[in-house]
Amino acid sequence: MSELQALLESLHQTYQQQDAGQLACYIPELCKADPNWFAISIVTTDGQTFQVGNCQQTFTIQSISKVFVYGMALADHGRDALLAKVGVEPTGDPFNSLIRLDEDSKRPDNPMINAGAIATTSLIQGNGPTERLNRLLEMFRRYVGHEVFIDMPVFMSERDTGHRNRAIAHLMLNFGMIDKNIDEALDLYFQQCSVLVNCHDLAVMAATLAHKGINPITQERAVESGYVKDILSVMYTCGMYDFAGEWAYKVGLPAKSGVSGGIMAVVPNRAGIAVFSPLLDEYGNSIRGSRVLELGIRVIQV
Numbered sequence: 001m002s003e004l005q006a007l008l009e010s011l012h013q014t015y016q017q018q019d020a021g022q023l024a025c026y027i028p029e030l031c032k033a034d035p036n037w038f039a040i041s042i043v044t045t046d047g048q049t050f051q052v053g054n055c056q057q058t059f060t061i062q063s064i065s066k067v068f069v070y071g072m073a074l075a076d077h078g079r080d081a082l083l084a085k086v087g088v089e090p091t092g093d094p095f096n097s098l099i100r101l102d103e104d105s106k107r108p109d110n111p112m113i114n115a116g117a118i119a120t121t122s123l124i125q126g127n128g129p130t131e132r133l134n135r136l137l138e139m140f141r142r143y144v145g146h147e148v149f150i151d152m153p154v155f156m157s158e159r160d161t162g163h164r165n166r167a168i169a170h171l172m173l174n175f176g177m178i179d180k181n182i183d184e185a186l187d188l189y190f191q192q193c194s195v196l197v198n199c200h201d202l203a204v205m206a207a208t209l210a211h212k213g214i215n216p217i218t219q220e221r222a223v224e225s226g227y228v229k230d231i232l233s234v235m236y237t238c239g240m241y242d243f244a245g246e247w248a249y250k251v252g253l254p255a256k257s258g259v260s261g262g263i264m265a266v267v268p269n270r271a272g273i274a275v276f277s278p279l280l281d282e283y284g285n286s287i288r289g290s291r292v293l294e295l296g297i298r299v300i301q302v
């Protein structure tokens with residue numbers, strides 16, 4: 001067994017015992033997750049995989065999708081046009097804050113909070129909702145390396161209960177920051193959050209960003225290399241909810257988490273790391289995932 005594999009197994013064994021945290025029950029379907037699920041996966045930019053735990057267990061990507069959709073909006077509109085609509089300033093507020101619109105520009109602060117993500121999603125080009133959804137799924141396919149599907153019960157669950165996100169979208173409509181078709185934008189946002197992945201998929205996606213936009217398994221380009229820096233910068237400054245500053249200080253890697261319990265981190269030019277475990281801390285970050293990355297990163301020499 002390689003040293004790295006042995007290390008992952010020992011991290012897994014250590015943190016499997018920890019059972020603190022809460023499931024994301026504000027989306028009723030996510031409350032059905034098994035709190036014991038725990039997987040760690042590393043994919044290197046030369047295509048090697050190291051993994052342990054429930055690596056094949058699928059879960060919805062949730063907020064981690066924001067990273068990839070931001071990349072797509074950059075490709076659709078270019079940096080300057082996108083920056084006029086969505087800023088890149090970190091906030092100290094929770095991801096679903098209602099007040100995150102800049103006083104003067106009315107832009108949401110960044111694409112990793114819900115307001116910025118909904119605005120970003122509303123900018124995805126396409127002739128009607130089906131074409132926009134298909135373009136998103138095709139983009140995810142390139143990162144993951146196989147076709148991806150939407151978890152319909154999670155999508156419907158969030159669509160039925162996502163009143164806070166609806167309020168955010170209405171607020172942005174009021175300020176003219178998104179198009180009047182907010183139901184379509186919200187559906188697409190809830191659909192992107194409901195894309196199913198497993199921990200290995202997530203590590204491949206992170207490794208693709210580490211590999212300048214080329215999937216290290218399929219060798220297919222997922223995003224133009226020129227936009228990878230933009231994506232990694234917003235991940236680094238805004239990716240871990242209102243814990244992003246402390247995360248950057250402690251871990252020092254661009255990362256993004258989601259409320260179903262996934263965290264992906266990028267080691268530029270080296271590897272993608274993903275951890276999945278659905279028990280969350282008060283910020284919405286996977287507790288086991290944060291521990292593995294905070295403490296494990298000091299010894300993981302990928």
Ligand code: GLU
Nearest residue numbers: 062063095114193258259
């Ligand atoms: N779909 C979730 C929401 O908008 C994503 C939250 C997250 O993973 O941070 O509330």
